[in-house]
Amino acid sequence: MIGNDIVDLIQAAQDSNWKRPRFLDKVFIVEEQQLIGNAKNQHQLVWLLWSMKEAAYKVHVQQFGKRFFNPKRLVCELASETSGIVKIDEEIYFTTSTITNDYIYTVATLEASKVFKSECFEVENSNYHFESKGLKMKFLEIVSKLKKTSIEELQIRKNAVGVPRLFQNNLAIDNGFSFTHHGRFSAWSML
Amino acid sequence: MIKKEELIAKLKTIVQPYIQDEDAFNNLSEETDFINDLKINSANLVDIILDVEDEFDIRIENDDMEKMISVKAAMDIVNEKLAAK
Numbered sequence: 001m002i003g004n005d006i007v008d009l010i011q012a013a014q015d016s017n018w019k020r021p022r023f024l025d026k027v028f029i030v031e032e033q034q035l036i037g038n039a040k041n042q043h044q045l046v047w048l049l050w051s052m053k054e055a056a057y058k059v060h061v062q063q064f065g066k067r068f069f070n071p072k073r074l075v076c077e078l079a080s081e082t083s084g085i086v087k088i089d090e091e092i093y094f095t096t097s098t099i100t101n102d103y104i105y106t107v108a109t110l111e112a113s114k115v116f117k118s119e120c121f122e123v124e125n126s127n128y129h130f131e132s133k134g135l136k137m138k139f140l141e142i143v144s145k146l147k148k149t150s151i152e153e154l155q156i157r158k159n160a161v162g163v164p165r166l167f168q169n170n171l172a173i174d175n176g177f178s179f180t181h182h183g184r185f186s187a188w189s190m191l
Numbered sequence: 192m193i194k195k196e197e198l199i200a201k202l203k204t205i206v207q208p209y210i211q212d213e214d215a216f217n218n219l220s221e222e223t224d225f226i227n228d229l230k231i232n233s234a235n236l237v238d239i240i241l242d243v244e245d246e247f248d249i250r251i252e253n254d255d256m257e258k259m260i261s262v263k264a265a266m267d268i269v270n271e272k273l274a275a276k
């Protein structure tokens with residue numbers, strides 16, 4: 001299983017004011033807030049920790065099939081600037097992040113140093129419907145090449161908790177993947 | 192107790208700035224899911240919770256927030272908090 005999350009840093013600055021009273025208290029535990037307080041680039045660290053939590057949460061939902069909204073139940077620990085773990089209750093997720101001036105992208109897996117494929121790209125139309133379709137098509141093209149199959153045989157459908165699943169001729173293909181989109185960017189990741 | 196219609200109308204006003212799916216917003220009902228239906232960015236769900244707290248002058252603890260993924264759940268929590276005031 002794999003989960004990913006991208007944060008467009010410019011979009012995030014426009015859409016969310018994390019300096020708003022009580023915002024950080026709702027999202028981060030004391031230790032995480034201390035890391036943010038001590039960071040040179042606080043905006044970057046807020047969204048790095050956020051993307052770690054989101055990516056790990058996506059794996060957790062695939063595992064347990066239950067959605068919830070409680071960012072503080074997901075606890076981040078950084079091992080380096082771009083790698084770390086997220087704990088959700090007794091579960092541990094390993095994260096690898098890419099930080100650029102434009103975006104922060106995190107992939108979470110169940111095992112440390114798990115090999116995965118992944119691609120981030122800039123979208124032409126950030127409207128929800130267009131980017132969602134564009135990302136799916138791009139991903140299906142990759143899968144069709146890897147599996148040497150025609151793209152018409154492949155479909156993506158969401159399950160009851162909103163997790164996308166891959167189907168070939170209406171049969172579920174069990175390989176982990178995850179999609180993410182924010183602002184100017186979309187990304188897919190696959191085990 | 193606040194009327195159901197009034198509560199839905201207030202929640203609708205609160206969520207409007209954050210929605211990404213106009214059709215789902217126009218058809219908003221108790222069953223509407225903030226993320227799956229309205230396509231609200233999860234970071235903005237934090238803003239919605241803070242806006243709800245401000246609007247109704249209540250505080251929503253993390254355990255209550257955990258369920259707040261639909262209009263129905265938000266209504267239940269607001270009613271619960273208002274009743275406890």
